[in-house]
Structure formats: C-alpha cells, structure tokens
Amino acid sequence: MRNTFARIALLLVALTTSPMSAWSENLKGTELHAAAANDDVGSIRQLLSKGADIDARDENGRTALLVATHGNKIGAAKALIDAGADVNAKDDINDSPYLYSGARGHLEILEMTLAHGADLKSTNRYGGTALIPAAERGHVETVRRLIAAGVDVDHVNNLGWTALLEAIILGDGGKRHQQIVELLVEAGANVNLADNDGVTPLQHAHQRGYREIEETLLAGRAR
Template sequence: MISSKFFFAAAVLFVASLCQHSIAVAGVYEDLRWAVEDNNTGDVTKLLAKGADPNTPDENGNTLLMVAIRNKNPALADVLTNAGAKLNLRNRYGETAIMLASYNGLESVVEKLYIKGAEINHEGWNPLIYAASGGHPKIIQLLLEGGVPVNSASRNGTTALMMAAKGNHLDAARVLLKNGADPNIRNEWGKSALDWASSKKNTDFVELLKSHGAKE
C-alpha cells in the first residue's frame, strides 16, 4: 500500500516543477521584452524560435508589437507579426498596434498590418484619428481608401479633422477635406475644427477650413 508520505512528496515535487516552469517562462519573457526594448532583432528572432510568446502584455497591456512600433522599428514589427503577434489586442488605453503605427507615421507598418487583418474601422478613437493627430497625410489617405469614414469620431465627438487642427497639421487637413471631412462638426464641448485652428492663431488653417464651408 502506498503511504500518504509518498503522495505528499510527489505533490511537493509536482508543485516545485510547476514553479520552476513558471520562473523559466517568466525569464524567457523578460529576455524577450528586453530584446524588443533594445531593438535587438537578432535576439528577438532567436527567442521566438525557442517558443517565446510574442503576445504576453506588460502591466499596461502593451504587447511587444506595440513596443516595437513605439520604438519606430518596422523590421522588428515584421518579425513579431510573422511570429504570430495578435494584431487587434488593446492596451489599457484602448490602443491597438495599428493605431500606434498610424500616430507614429509608420506607413509601411500600417499597410502591412492592414493587409494582415488589423481592424481600422471601429467605434471610438481609431487609426484615422491617430494618424491625423500625428499629422501623416499619406497614412490618412491609406486608411480612407481602406474604408474608414472620414467623419468618424471618438466617443466625445472628436474627429480626425479636429485633431489635425489641434496639432496644426495643415497637409493632413487638406487630405481630410479633399475626402469630404465636415468642418462644422462639433464635439461634446461644442468645439469645431475651426475653433481649434483659431485658438492656434493659424490663419492659413482658418482660411483653408473656411474655404471648405467652415462657419464661425
């Protein structure tokens, strides 16, 4: 008859093995995150080949793909995407990888993520509004061609045109207006793109908006 001491010892060994496995997994993840933070594409590739998970988020929900994009490293973003990085995960602020790529002006990354299935047309803050916030007209055009409504708005009513005006991004505004952006939409505080442009004392921006029908 097998004694209770045997079962206890076996249980202790089993728990210990689980703990060791968890520590090993955590160590691999930390190595992978450091490699991404350091833009070390070679080490990232090696760790992924050993089975490291590219989708483990940090305490703020940022994935490794998001980190690579924030570091403006398209090559590393490609490595992570090809390794199975999930494209539509969100961090605690509701941001996705393609939103961050749009804000940071990484046109090639935006295009590749879109082709691979990254969502661009969703409620709330979206890649188009982020692209306008960063002032990237080529990305704006790409997203509009992909089907994002030019007047899509965040939950507080902020549009891409408003963010272009807020950031003094004249070329971004030209693309939006050319594609039918409405300069008279107001957010929940009653502010329009013209209000933002006027507050920045940007006369060229004000004239552009008025030439497209913006009203005081």
C-alpha cells in the first residue's frame, strides 16, 4: 500500500507541474496555431489554401490540431482533421489529439479522431491508453465510446494500473465512477488484475468504502 500511495503522489505532482495547454502561453506558435486556438475556421482554411504546414509544431511540439483539442475547439478541429491533420501527432509530453481528447472527455473531437485513424494502442507519458485517464476522470460517455472502439480494457500503465484500478483508486466512488466500473466489467475487464503491490480492484474498493463498486465487482466474480 505504501508504494501505491507513493505512486499517487508522484502522479499528482506530474499533473500539477506539466506545461499549460493554452496556445497563448507559447512563444513560437504559427498563424495556424493561433487560428486553431481562436476556433477561426475561416482563417484555418485560408492559411491551408496558401500552403501552411498543417502539422507544424510550436515550441512544445504541439500541432495546430492539438492546440484546438486542448481548447475543445470543435470547429477548428474538424477543419484541420478534414484537411488531413495527423490525429496521432504527439507533442513533447506524449499527448496527441486522440489521447488528449479521450483523457479530457472532449467527445466530439474524440469521435473525429476515431474516424480518422486514431491509434488505439498509442500511450501517453504515463504509459496509459486514452481509456485509463478517461476512466479516472469520470468521463462516462468517453469510456463507453473507447470501449466500443476496441481499446484494450486491461492495458496496464507505468504505475501498474488498469482503467478499472484507476477508476477506483483515483475516482471518488460516485455515480460516474460506478457507471464506469460497470462498463469496464461488462466489457470483460479482468476484475482480479491486481496492482504492483498485489492489491486487487475489490480490495481497493473495500478499503475506500465504495460499496456499490464492490457489489459490481463481486457480481463480476471478483475476489
């Protein structure tokens, strides 16, 4: 358990010290990045028609599409994706439009990335698929969509956690996380796949007093 709490602490530190997402905080964005940040579809189309590099990077390695995704700028994202922007292009911290939209629950943009070649096996800086942070953050519909798309429900990240474990360990035990646990169990997630300390999802749920989640896991033959 000591190792589990240490990993949670490290994860929280990483989340609070990672670079900010707003394009305006970058010093070297392109006009296309600015148009994406402002959801300016007209300017995006005009710039692309004049030969702007659709996958050009800013100083943090972000493409214009990733900038649009950070701001959940749906119009800009659609214009860029329709024009051929790479939905899997990663920045300097291993975020891509696909991974970020999944992690943040930006469902409309996620749907577009899935329809345009999203790499379901790609992983973020923690070694996790898009499903894992979506489950942790309580994005029910995003989890449902990623499961339907075929993301591996039992993928283990660098912390030793699956989507099911993160939904319990980092979730709040409320309705959204209860639903997510149900979705994962229904999708065939291994309810007995323990973390690196050998603690199972059922044990984590019991320790936190998440009775409804315990019941779901027990119904799925958790031990």
